[in-house]
Amino acid sequence: MINLDNETIEFPCPRCGFYNAIVFKQARLRDVVICRGCKSNIQLDDQMNECRKAERAIRKAMQELEKTLKI
Numbered sequence: 740m741i742n743l744d745n746e747t748i749e750f751p752c753p754r755c756g757f758y759n760a761i762v763f764k765q766a767r768l769r770d771v772v773i774c775r776g777c778k779s780n781i782q783l784d785d786q787m788n789e790c791r792k793a794e795r796a797i798r799k800a801m802q803e804l805e806k807t808l809k810i
């Protein structure tokens with residue numbers, strides 16, 4: 740199984756649009772991050788669907804790659 744916990748993802752702050760870098764683990768654990776743009780707290784709960792979609796897409800791509808490379 741591919742571990743994506745330490746993969747960095749970026750998402751725009753809902754308030755100011757500043758892109759904040761987080762790791763998947765934070766999204767998975769529904770962490771609260773402080774926006775580096777406007778210093779407001781962002782509850783990652785709202786971003787969960789996007790993260791899940793991204794995670795699925797990455798997993799699928801990796802599986803395709805593994806098939807291609809016959810690992």
Ligand SMILES: [Zn+2]
Pocket residue numbers: 752753754755756757774775776777778779
């Ligand atoms: Zn912000």
